Amino acid sequence: MTFKDIKEARRAVNFYALANRRGLQVIKTDSTRASYKCATDCPFRCYISQDGNSDSYQMKTWKDVYTCHHCFKNPRVDQNTLAHLFKRKVSYNPQYSLKEMKDDLETGFELNVSMSKLKRGKNLALKKLEGSFVDDYKKLEAYGQELRQSNPGTDVVINISKDVLEEGKRKFLRMYICFNALKMDWKDGLRLFIGLDGTFLMGRYKGQLLVAIGQDNMNHFYPLAWVVVDKMLELEDDMQKGLLDDVRNWSAWSTYEEDFKDQLKKLDEISYGTVAAKYLLHYPPQA
Numbered sequence: 001m002t003f004k005d006i007k008e009a010r011r012a013v014n015f016y017a018l019a020n021r022r023g024l025q026v027i028k029t030d031s032t033r034a035s036y037k038c039a040t041d042c043p044f045r046c047y048i049s050q051d052g053n054s055d056s057y058q059m060k061t062w063k064d065v066y067t068c069h070h071c072f073k074n075p076r077v078d079q080n081t082l083a084h085l086f087k088r089k090v091s092y093n094p095q096y097s098l099k100e101m102k103d104d105l106e107t108g109f110e111l112n113v114s115m116s117k118l119k120r121g122k123n124l125a126l127k128k129l130e131g132s133f134v135d136d137y138k139k140l141e142a143y144g145q146e147l148r149q150s151n152p153g154t155d156v157v158i159n160i161s162k163d164v165l166e167e168g169k170r171k172f173l174r175m176y177i178c179f180n181a182l183k184m185d186w187k188d189g190l191r192l193f194i195g196l197d198g199t200f201l202m203g204r205y206k207g208q209l210l211v212a213i214g215q216d217n218m219n220h221f222y223p224l225a226w227v228v229v230d231k232m233l234e235l236e237d238d239m240q241k242g243l244l245d246d247v248r249n250w251s252a253w254s255t256y257e258e259d260f261k262d263q264l265k266k267l268d269e270i271s272y273g274t275v276a277a278k279y280l281l282h283y284p285p286q287a
């Protein structure tokens with residue numbers, strides 16, 4: 001087993017100890033090597049050091065033999081291990097509480113970790129996420145520019161908040177992407193009907209991903225363009241909202257012709273639904 005650096009090797013041993021509930025102790029560790037033994041007098045041994053022929057690190061000794069029982073407190077589960085373990089959960093739900101973390105560790109690994117250590121682990125996970133999110137936003141303009149250069153004709157629009165810009169700061173507002181190839185293909189061969197789909201984005205910086213979908217004559221779906229917005233788009237009134245919900249539900253579940261026609265009438269009542277209704281009539285429902 002090889003690792004890219006000693007940090008990755010140490011993290012792997014910590015995860016092994018956590019998953020197997022083994023209270024391993026460090027015998028020696030520095031920038032080039034790490035060795036471990038069991039907290040009791042088990043035959044277990046692990047030794048990792050740099051590979052002579054490359055820059056990677058190798059597991060030189062691995063004696064996976066125990067005579068002791070599993071442990072309930074584990075010195076290998078430090079704040080870094082906890083931060084890595086819970087990074088994904090914290091990114092989806094920053095409100096993920098210390099109590100939930102404690103319960104998850106107890107039920108999943110039969111492990112008891114102090115609240116102060118859990119707090120340090122969670123703070124570290126949030127700090128790492130903050131860094132990675134901010135870095136990603138910094139790359140956004142470069143990503144847009146790369147798309148425009150490598151795909152001529154592609155539309156990439158990135159909006160920055162004007163209010164925040166006046167204060168001399170930059171804040172992401174929304175982004176629109178439509179690849180030229182998808183645009184041309186829709187004009188050339190797909191049905192003249194555009195469907196809409198969307199989902200909420202989870203994580204620290206929430207928003208919505210909305211996608212315009214096209215369909216070919218074999219009923220295959222294609223994304224045509226997509227946009228990331230920072231909050232839900234507001235429809236003009238509740239009636240339009242209700243109608244759109246109805247149509248969305250109906251489009252998936254209508255099974256007989258009268259229902260189909262009724263729903264088309266409803267769609268026609270929305271100002272921007274008229275064109276859509278016309279095209280839907282052109283393509284009758286299929287089983």
Ligand SMILES: [Zn+2]
Nearest residue numbers: 038040042068
């Ligand atoms: Zn042992």
